[in-house]
Amino acid sequence: MKKRRILGGSALLLIFVAAFAMGFKVETEHNLDKGYQVGDKAADFSLKNVDGAMVSLSDFDGARGFLVIFTCNTCPYAQAYEDRIIALDAKYKPQGVPVIAINPNDPSVKPGDGFAKMKERAAEKGFIFPYLFDEGQKVYPKYGATRTPHVFLLEKTATGNMVKYIGAIDDNYQDASQVDETFVENAVDAMLAGNEINPKTTKAIGCGIK
C-alpha cells in the first residue's frame, strides 16, 4: 500500500514535470520560430545602452509608440540605413515615436558587434537614440527578428505595446534618393493618424542575426 502511494506520487510528479516541460516548450517554440506577428503585444525589456544606462520601453512616459530597430555595426545593409535611422528618430521622436535600436548579435561570433564597438559606432555616427545591446540574445528571439536591419513599429496603448508593422525601412537600400515607398514613415504616419497601415509587413534582404 505504501509502495503504491509512492509510485502514485512519482507519477503525479512526472505528470507535473511533463506538463511544465510541454508548456515551456510551446512558448519557446512560438518565440523562436515565429516571434511577433502584427497585432501581438510586445514584451518590454531592460537592456544596456551605449551610455551605460539601462533602458526600457516603460521609461518613455510621453511616448505614443516605438520604432524598435534591430541593427548592428557590421552588416552592410545596416550601415546603408544608419543615416536613415537617425532621420527617422529626428522626425518621429518629437511626435512621440522614438527609435530604440538594438544590436542582437553575439560578439563572441561577431567581434565587430561587441559593446565597445557599439559605443564607437554610435559616437562616430552621432546616434541620437538609444543603441542597446541584447546581452545573452534574449530579446530578439521574442520579437522574431531574423536580420539586420529589421523594424518593429509598436503602438503604446492602455493594454501594452502592440505590434503594428514589421519589416524594412523603405524600398531602396542602395539609394535613399531613389526610394519610392517609405514603408516605416507611412506606417508611423498612419498609426498616428489612426488609419489602417498598409503594408503591415515587408521583406528585405538582410544579414542574418548571429
Place this chain on the structure above:
Amino acid sequence: MNKLLTLGLMISIIMGCAEEKKQKKVEAETADNELVVQKDNTNTDVAFPIYDFDGFEPMLHKDDGKTYVVNFWATWCKPCIEEMPHFERIHSEQKNNNVEVILVSLDMPNMWKTRLEPFVENKNIQAEVVILDDPKQNDWIPKVSEEWGGGIPATLIYNKDKRTFYERGFTYEELNNELYKFIN
C-alpha cells in the same frame, strides 16, 4: 508502470524536439572583414552579367530538361562563403548530368570590383556567377519564393517537374541529397 514509461517517452520526445529546433536555426551572417566602401567607382567593366529582377527572372523558370541549382549569396555573408565549395563541387560532379549551378551574387554595386571579382578569381569559381542588382527587394523576394523571409544563404533547386526553396545553409551531403531528389 506503463503510464510512467509513456510519460518518460513523452519527455524525451519533447526534449528531442527542442534539440532539433536549435539545429534548424541557420542564418546568414556578415563576414568578419570590415567593408571597404569606395565611392565613385565605376562599374563599366564588371566581369559578370548584371540583372534587375525582370532580367533575372527567366533563370528561375527554364524549361529545358535540366535541373538548376540557384544559390543566392554575397561576399559579405560568411555562411554563404562557407557553403560555396559544396556548390562548386556539385557543379564539377554534375555538369555532365544535366545540372547547372547558378551563383546569384547580391553584393552591392560598390563591392563588385572591390570584393566580388577578387573573390571569384581567388577561389577560382567555375560555376556561373551573375549579379542580381534590384533594390526593390520587397517586390522580388516573394517572386523567388513566398516562403523566403530575405535571409541568405538561400537556394532554389528546380527542374520542369519540381521546385524547392531552402532558406538555409548546406553541407555537401545535404546539398547532394536534396539534388538527388531532382535528378533520380
